[in-house]
Amino acid sequence: MAFDLMVGTGWRVKDQPSMVGTIEFDELPQLSHLLKRQDCFFLHRISNLFEDQQFSVAEIAQALDQLLPLLTRPMPEAERAMLHKLIAVLAFAQSRRQPLFGVAD
Numbered sequence: 001m002a003f004d005l006m007v008g009t010g011w012r013v014k015d016q017p018s019m020v021g022t023i024e025f026d027e028l029p030q031l032s033h034l035l036k037r038q039d040c041f042f043l044h045r046i047s048n049l050f051e052d053q054q055f056s057v058a059e060i061a062q063a064l065d066q067l068l069p070l071l072t073r074p075m076p077e078a079e080r081a082m083l084h085k086l087i088a089v090l091a092f093a094q095s096r097r098q099p100l101f102g103v104a105d
Helices: 025-037 041-046 057-072 077-096
Strands: 002-007 018-024 053-055 100-104
Touching: 002 077, 018 025, 018 077, 025 041, 025 077, 041 053, 041 057, 041 077, 053 057, 057 077, 077 100
Parallel strands: none
Antiparallel strands: 002 018, 002 100, 053 100
C-alpha cells in the first residue's frame, strides 16, 4: 500500500502530473511522530493513506510554514528523513505553483 504524491493540474494520467514522492504504509510511524511534534493539518490529512487528498497552492504554503521550523529540532533519523521528503514535495509543488495530490494506491 502506497500513498503517491503528485503535483500538477490533476491526478489523472490525462493530466500528466509529476510523481514526486510516495509514502509507504510502514512509514506511518514517522508521520505519527512528526504529528506529535507539530499539530499540522497537512500531517493529519496525509496520515490517512486510504483517502485521496488535494492541497491547494495556499495550503501548500501553510504546510511549509508549519513544517519548516521542525528542521531545527533534534529528532531520530527516520523522522528527519520523512520531514525532508515532505518538505521537498511541498517545495516542488510551491515552485510549480500547482496543487499537490495524495492518491491512495
